[in-house]
Amino acid sequence: MIEFRSVSKTFADGTTAVRDFSLVLPSRTTTVFVGSSGCGKTTLLRMVNRLVEPSSGQVLIDDVDVATRNPVELRRSIGYVMQHAGLLPHRRVVDNVAVPLRLAGVGRSEATSRALAALETVGLDPALARRYPRQLSGGQQQRVGVARGLVADPNILLMDEPFGAVDPIVRDDLQQELLRLQRELDKTIVFVTHDIDEAFLLGDQVVILRRGGEVAQVGTPAEILADPADDFVRTFVGLDKARRTLHVEERAGARIVVDGDGRPAGVLGPA
Amino acid sequence: MSWLDANLGRIGDLALTHLWLSVLPVVLGLLVAVPVGWWAQRHPRLGGVLLGSGSILYTLPSLPLLTIIPVILGTSILDPLNVVVVLSLYAVALLLRTAADAFAQLPREVVDAADATGHSTWQRALRVELPLAGPVLLAGVRVVSVSTVSLVTVGALIGVSNLGSLFTEGFQRNYTFEIVTGLVAVVLLALLLDGLWVLLGRLLLPWARTERSAA
Incomplete structure (x- = not known):
């Protein structure tokens, strides 16, 4: 369990990224921080492994304040997957993945x-293991990044817009892969994105943030869609848009789901 | 040609002396400049002062330095050590800026990834920053290596034997062929050393040469 207790962060240049943020992230679930740039979502994520120190308040993992833990040890116990993969260009793919293990003192073989x-x-072809990162496509590099995040079998996996820089088809693939992995591995995942569809797809708990790390709404995707807290959330999740306002029409004997513009979005299957 | 035949052995000896008088300062310069440059780039204010003084060091003319250094070190004026010390100072002066730049231009997201995966400061410096600074450091070393090979010749003026001695003798005896021989030998030595640095770079930095290929 990860807990934020009235956490604030003001950077040296005076910008306030997060203001009095409190939240509990239950174990073995995926929590998604979603919001536009400047909403403090990455700052919140980076406080969990002390890449950013809060100006006030506490971040606790299983009731232990992370500020009391050695930052290097702490980071080794937590998986981290970043945008653009963040692989080391001078190490082969397999050695990149092995980095967290080698740092933890595991023998080379x-x-x-x-x-x-x-x-x-x-799901990466073993033939790619001996290559250098730059010889891989963006999507493959991102898979390597996920493998590195998982290799030490951490309880917590932090993911900072991991699929933000790959094309939509590859992103779709990676999202499905993550859902499959999460069913198998049962990690506590903290995921940051600016894409509300990604948030609703992956998140058990979704946190919609406004500028300054202010929480607009916390809930399951269904709760947020059913009862948006205010106009900001309504607009952010796209409830004012035709594609989110669906209704059913009978056509040629089948029940078709149609969006607000009358475009068919799919069929209504058996309940 | 008979002069060349008669002096081939001596030219070989001079070339060997010239070689170690060139390699030693570059290696020493690198050993000093890399850690200091790394430190300077992490502490911009004091580091800037350090880099500035390095540049001033390089503006000092070599001949006066070669006569002052023995006084400071208490060495004989003919001691080759003086040449090594002076050229090491120049190598540090040049490589310090290169090293600081090499560390400063590392991709931010890679350094960040090193932190996020749990590298300590030392592990990050030795396993991530140093190898990634390698290509820029190598380029700097190649420049310094060539300029050091040519600067060693100045040592001949104060009586430290090396290929430059062929210049001084050639001038004294008004024998152009000896001067040209010295010149060619110095150029060849510089090229040879440069080739060795390139080879070393290929061995130590194999990743820097991989082409991006469709996978």
């Missing part, structure tokens, strides 16, 4: 075999 297994878990 064991680290390599566990890294190869992690690459298999994320």
Whole structure:
């Protein structure tokens, strides 16, 4: 369980990224922070492994304040997947994945075999293991990034817009892969995105943020869609848009789901 | 040609002396400049002062330095050590800026990834920053290596034997062929050393040469 207790962050240049933020992130669930740029979502994420220190308030993991833990040790116990993968260009793919294990003192051969297994878990061709990151496509690099985040089998996985820089088809693939992995691995995932569809797809709990790290609404995707807290949330999740306002029409004997513009969005299956 | 035949052995000896008088300062300069440059780039205010003084150091003319250094070190004026010390100072002066730039231009997201995966400061410096600064450092070393090979010749003026001695002798005896021989030998030595640095770079930085290929 991760808990934010009235956390605020003001940077040296005077900008306030987060103001009095409190939230509990239950274990073995996915919590998604979603909001436009400047809403403090990445700042919140980076406080969990002390890449950013809060100006006030506390972040606790299983009731232990992270501020009391050695930051290097803490980061080794938490998986981190970042935008643009953040791979080390001078290490081969398999060695990149093995980095967290090697830092934790695991021997070279064991680290390599566990890294190869992690690459298999994320569905990457083992033939790519000996390549350098720049020889891979963006989507492949991102898979390597996920493998690195998972290799040490951490309880917590932090994901900072991991699929933001890949094309839509690859993103779709990676999202489905993450859902499959989460069913198997049961991690506590904190996921940051600016894409509300991604948030609703992946999140058990979705946190919609406004500028300054202010919470607009917290809930399951269904709760937010059913009862948006205010006009900001209504607009942000797109409830004012035709594609979110669906109704059913009978056509040629089938029940078709149609959006607000009258465009068919799909069929209504058996309940 | 008979002069060349008769002096081939001596030219070889001079070239060997010239080689170590050139390599030693570059290696020493690198050993000093890399950690100091790394530190300077992390502490911009004091680091800036340091880099500035490095540049001033390089403006000092070599001949006077070669006569002052023995007084400071208490060495004999003919001691090759003086040449090594002076050229090491120049190498540090040049490489300090290169090293600071090499560390400063590292991609922000890679350094960030190193932190996020749990590298300590030392692990990050040695396993991530140093290898990634490698290509820029190598480029700097190649420039310094060539300029050091040519600067070693100045040592001949104060009596430290090296290929430059062929210039001084050639001038004294008014024998152009000896001067030209010295000149060619110095150029060849500089090219040879440059080739060795490039080779070392390929061995140590294999990743820097990989082409992006469709996977």
